[in-house]
Amino acid sequence: MPTRTGAQIIWECLVNEEVHTVFGYPGGAILPAYDAMLDYPVRHVLVRHEQGATHMADGFARAGGGVGVAMATSGPGATNMVTGIATAMMDSSPIVCITGQVPGKLIGYDAFQETDITGITLPITKHSYLVTRAEDIMPAMKEAFHLAKSGRPGPVLVDITKDAQQASVEWMWDPRPVQMRGYRSDLPVTREDLARAAALIRGTRRPVILVGQGVIQSGATRELLALAERIDAPIAMTLLGLGGVPASHPLNLGMMGMHGEAWVNHAIQEADLLLAFGMRFDDRVTGNVKTYAPHAKKIHVDIDPSEINKNVRADAAIVADLRETLVDLLDVLEPADHEGWLAHIDGMKGDAAVRDIQKLPDTGHLYAAHVINDIWRITGGNAVVVTDVGQHQMWEAQYYHHEVPRSLITSGGLGTMGFALPAAIGAKIARPDAEVWAIVGDGGFQMTQAELATAAQEGIKINVAIINNGYLGMVRQWQEFFYERRYAATPLRSPDFLKIADAHGLEGFRAEKRSQVNDVVERARAADGTALIDFRVEQEDSVYPMVPAGADLHAMIRRPERTVLAETGADPV
């Protein structure tokens, strides 16, 4: 058998897992691995902060459907990964994080840059490994990849001591599939569960299908549409589900929950059956669970058994892969017709569409919603959009209409500001042919803006739209609604973003009027490298409608009449 160092085994494993790109940052405890890296056909992207590496791996995984890999040294390198790992955990994103650890004999002695990273990340990883011997590296790496991508995906951390990286052992790749005694990811659909669900579906008159990220992760778009059309049921989407069903499909009502349109939430509240597919009834989706969908029976399909009956009690549950479940359901369900129910929902739209900001004429002001809607129009709806967290994120969900899976990448569960720029870089590397846009707030951009340097160094072309409202806008909005407009710590003075772009040798543009949007978007698209646009938008605009946190889902703050619409009498745009 050939001999390999532990460091070499790490790369042998990565190559065997078909990893072409690793996002990372070196340091003492991971140095042997970095040294060995030079002999392997893997691209290394040098980030500017390890948080960036984890978000890049995450964006890479979500855009491309594979596993993203991040690497860092022990101590501060590892702890800098924590936010990105938690982000991936909450959104079930498959990443593998490899960290160096101090030599085994120093563990427990508070050695230089020793930190208990497996302990720190225990509750925010799907699983983790502390590897202290070179011969244990391959089993840990193989299991890590298997765990990250199978079942309900998630982040896995592999912490490898420096001496394990340095040691030499006889080694050969073991091609056998991973066997883990306590891990089951391929649960079958049972006949009884299927029959119970089918019976509920046959009896429904007011169904609503709830679509979550599970549809994207199990690749079930086609089957889902077939089912929705077969039983003639409208579809409501979670934030992470967007793209899982084409926005333009006539049965797609759009996003539900805190910033969902009123008719979507009302449809849920009036439904007699909810078919929850790969979603987890997050509190941002249900509002007050006690008054949530009070007339509805619930069918819950999820690959994670612990999601069943967690937030909402299910009347029928199927724990299995969603696509397989839908195929089985399609086998037994006959066509149904819910014309009256669909017409009723349509009627609930009322004047909401008219109040929609898209209908607001150009008054010389620049609204974030306009900017995002224009980007949608100009990119033909074909871009991969990566958002940050805040108002712009919700406007993106409302005004960029996603037609295909993996075209919206956003931090939903953890709501991590600073996610967009690094995740967009990762997404672009996973999908080099895609047009990638980062839509980011002036606040969130500054959290990880150092990764612009990464994009520049790596020659990566993405477009960064900074929705610059001079505020930590979403928090300001809550202060406006719930704290008597006391704007504590939300006004934000930012640097000149064009100079920041310039300092990186990147092109930057600015738009202050709606009439300028088209031009700057086209110029950014045409730029060779990463381009940045500073959109100076209305400062005190708010996202509507809004269900206040913990309120009943039907008790939303409606979109105000824009009086200006009546005053100018201009044609709606």
Added chain:
Amino acid sequence: MHHTLVALVEDKPGVLNRVASLFRRRNFNIESLTVGRTAEPGISRMTIVIDSDQASAERVTAYLYKLVNVLQVEDLGMVPAVARDLALVKVAVAGHDRGALLRVVDETRAHIVDTGEQTMTLEITGEPPHVDAVISRLEPLGIVEMVRTGQVAMRRGDTALSAAQYS
């Protein structure tokens, strides 16, 4: 309501930490937790007693299954089971009548396992309520030190919990 959960887990570093951390993270209170070997090499058995309603016990069972090193979980609250707890209690004997103490020993199947000049140490084994009852009779006599193992439990009858199917 008390739930006694039994988990068969792989005997690997950090597994106890994962299980304990799960209960903390999901906001459950552990009343007692014991770990020990089983007849199967590499497999440990944990007995965890929590105070929770039925829905929460089901929830925590599902979370336990999510841990990669957990092979099997059983809620013994749902089936007939034998449960045992063991206590060692050091009771003061100086300055008062040993008769009272010996009466307790006589009437409760407690054993005297050590005798000092000032104290006597008793071993009490039984269903947890029995151990509680004996301890409350000893309290007036003056308990100097006490330790309890926490509950271990097993299903009655021929059905056996085994990790064999997972090998």
